[in-house]
Each structure stands twice: as structure tokens, then as C-alpha cells.
Amino acid sequence: MSTVISRLERISLFAHLKTDKTALEKIAALIKTRSYPPKSFIIHEGEQGNTMYILNRGAVRVEKKTLSKDKFTVVNLKDDMNVFFGEMALMDDDVRSASVYAVTAVECYEIRKTDFERLCEANPKIGYYVVREIAKSLAGRLRKTTADSATLITALIHADDTMGTF
Numbered sequence: 001m002s003t004v005i006s007r008l009e010r011i012s013l014f015a016h017l018k019t020d021k022t023a024l025e026k027i028a029a030l031i032k033t034r035s036y037p038p039k040s041f042i043i044h045e046g047e048q049g050n051t052m053y054i055l056n057r058g059a060v061r062v063e064k065k066t067l068s069k070d071k072f073t074v075v076n077l078k079d080d081m082n083v084f085f086g087e088m089a090l091m092d093d094d095v096r097s098a099s100v101y102a103v104t105a106v107e108c109y110e111i112r113k114t115d116f117e118r119l120c121e122a123n124p125k126i127g128y129y130v131v132r133e134i135a136k137s138l139a140g141r142l143r144k145t146t147a148d149s150a151t152l153i154t155a156l157i158h159a160d161d162t163m164g165t166f
Helices: 002-008 012-017 021-028 112-123 124-163
Strands: 032-036 042-043 053-057 057-067 071-077 098-103 106-112
Touching: 002 021, 012 124, 021 057, 021 124, 071 106, 106 112, 112 124
Parallel strands: none
Antiparallel strands: 032 106, 042 098, 053 106, 057 071, 057 098
């Protein structure tokens, strides 16, 4: 369990709890360790999800599909980045918004939504801090998406203006 707690202390979702050993022990008690071979999918875009993952060992690629079903890489993640993915599954019952593919042999720590909800009900303070960090993460992604959309729209408008000059 000390290895799990050591990893949790480095994950931004648990930043406010990293000095609270009791809270980290309660979170660690929820975790199941899962291994994935290289070239396997951990998460499939479009499938129902009820689990978030903390990357403990290895490297993964986050992929999305375009409207024409072409795949593109959103980001490559490695264990030394102290990252997590699939956290939206703790918040809602929607489908996965991206796929996560094991580039190397991967070991993840898994937290299931039902276990997380039980922890939050029994320990609202822990739940509050974790959900707050998830909200911050999502807000950052939303800001980036908004900025990217504005850039794309500007480029399209500019491209349309230059196309009319022939």
C-alpha cells in the first residue's frame, strides 16, 4: 500500500490531501492494480465508462476519432508525468470521449465510480477535494478547447477571405 500512497501523493487530483495520510490510505484502499500489454486498449472511445485510471508504469497514447473516423493522437503520457485519465467516469454515466492505448506494458491504478461514491458519502471532505481538483482539470481543458476553437474559426474566416481574392 505504501507504493500506491507514494504515487497518490504525486497526482494532482490528490494535491490537497497529500499530507493527510489517513485520507490517502482510504483512497488507496479503493484501488485495484491492472496491467495491460503493449498495443492494447485501456479505454475505448464511445464505450460506457465507470472507472478512472492513474498511470503507475509505462506509456499510453490518448486518441480521438475525427468525424470521418480517422484517429489522431491527442497526447502521449508517461508514468513520470504523474497523470490520470478517465476521471470523467467518476462524475457521470456518459460514454468515453477518447481512447487510451498502451504504447508499452502498462500498470494502472483503477478507481471505480461506485467505490469513489461510497468514499465520498462516508468522507465528504475527501470527496470535496478530489471533485474540486477534477473540476479544475476540466475547466483548464475547456479553456484550452475554447481558445483552440477561436483560433480555428479565425483561421477559417481568414482562409475564406483569401479564397475570394482569386
